[in-house]
Amino acid sequence: MTYIHELPDWPNLRWCDEQLAQPLAAVRHRQGRLIGHMEALGFPLRAEAVLRALTEDVLKSSEIEGEILDREQVRSSIARRLGMDIGGLVQADRNVEGVVEMMLDATQNYAQPLTAERLFGWHAALFPTGRSGMSRITVGAWRTAEAGPMQVVSGPIGRERVHYEAPASERLDADMSRFLDWFETAAPDPVLKAGVAHLWFVTIHPFDDGNGRIARAIADLALARAEGTAQRFYSMSAQIRTERKAYYDMLESTQKGDLDITPWLLWFIGCLDRAFDGAEVILASVMRKARFWESVAGQxxxxxxxxxxxxxxxxxxxxxxxxxxxxxxxxxxxxxxxxxxxxxxxxxxxxxxxxxxxxxxxxxxxxx
Missing domain, CATH: 1.10.10.10 (Winged helix-like DNA-binding domain superfamily/Winged helix DNA-binding domain)
Known part of the structure; x- marks a missing residue:
């Protein structure tokens, strides 16, 4: 099996602009309308919508990897860090605080350069004990050769199925340097850039664990740059969680294919469009909450x-x-x-x- 990163021209990824033009224009138009609609809300409603979207993003990005976080802890941690007075704040576990810290740094500080040191900080925040489950891992640094090949595996012990094997650790410094330089200097459409960055990073798989969550945080950072705002009104991770099987199937087929990633980008654009549906649900819920409190005002x-x-x-x-x-x-x-x-x-x-x-x-x- 030859993986995409083993091809001679890697990482010169390419795509067909003609196939992407119509769906990309449609999703960019919808993206602009959504941001305009949300920013027209009064501050309290807008803040509530942001809190809900960020809470979903943190919960669902972890859930994709099989980790279930406490909703109230996540919500309280985000509200506390954003200086929001929501009442009834609860103390969050340090693993929850770490995931929230990473996601907020990606979205609230989207204009800051993405560097190796910044990624190391995100990784250290995700694994505050230096362990993934029971296993000790390299934290705040690229994975090393001592851990052996980095493989994505499923199935019971003895009957494992290898879905993907990442580049050898000896390549990581060069591979990540090239990725980070591209991320800060290349100028494709910002939505396309989010999709390419997600795929490229998760293909390199530079850490012992947490690569999926960090890839999604990088995509969120790129989308925040595309929108020019730190305020998040939808959750890409929540939509990916809903389409989890299709997400993994598309990743696997792309990583086993050639350097034309048009099908991946078509899926990514479609997933983003469907994530905007979730924003409408969030808005409806926020408005319902506002109407309720108006109805009991004075009681x-x-x-x-x-x-x-x-x-x-x-x-x-x-x-x-x-x-x-x-x-x-x-x-x-x-x-x-x-x-x-x-x-x-x-x-x-x-x-x-x-x-x-x-x-x-x-x-x-x-x-x-």
Whole structure:
């Protein structure tokens, strides 16, 4: 098997501008309209939309790699770092803080040059203990020969399937130097640049672990440059997570193909376009939350009630029960029940049809 990085002309990647012209123009037009629409919102709504998009980006980029992070920790870490007062902040684990730190550096500081040192900092933030799971890895530096070949493998032990083998570690200094120089000096369309950079970096696979998450952060940085704003209103990683199998299949076929990466770029542009659909969902959710708080303006809610109501508006997972209310607010069961019954009397919460021990409650949302 010959991989793309073993071809004589690597890394002279090429693509067909004619095939890309129409979908690229369409996605760029939609991108501009989305940014304009979001920036026309008032500051509080815009900040809430950014918080939601960044939270999804961090959660889903990790989820693609099989790592499930705590949503409230991620949300709180982002809000704290952006100086947003959302109430009910929770303490985040250091691995959560590391992922958030990397993603915010990529998107909020998008104009700063992408350098090896910056990538080393991102990698160190992702692996604060110097381990990936139980295994010690090289952190904050390119992988070394001691770790053996860098392979992407699936399947049970003894029956593994090798999907891809990255360049040998001896090539990494030269390969990464060439990539970073291209990233800062080449001038293709900025959206195309994001797609090319994603593929090129993940093909080099320069680290022992975390390459996928860093590749997606690099793409987000390039997209922020394309839009000229640090404010993120959509999540490319969330869309890639939805299309995870197609993502890996397209990566594998491209890395085993020739230097014409037009099919990869067509998929990347299409994925970005579908990610914009997610921005519409985020906007609808933010507007729904704003309408709710307008509908209860003037009604006093205590801190516990505000905390749980905001959790429900932000996409509470599962059913809200008395026990969950008590756990979220760190209150007694009796206090939780009093809070709930108070909101029910005011028509803010309603009991769902199932009763008994499974009694659960939902918000009464104002009509659109």
């Amino acid at each position: 006093p809610l205590n801190e516990r009630q505000r905390k749980v109501v905001n959790r429900l508006l932000d996409g509470f997972e599962g059913k809200l029960t008395n026990a969950k209310w008590a756990a979220i607010t760190k209150a007694s069961s009796d206090t939780a029940l009093r809070d709930i019954n108070d909101l029910r009397r005011r028509g803010i919460l309603e009991k769902e049809p199932a009763g008994g021990r499974s009694t659960s409650y939902s918000l009464v949302l104002p009509e659109s």
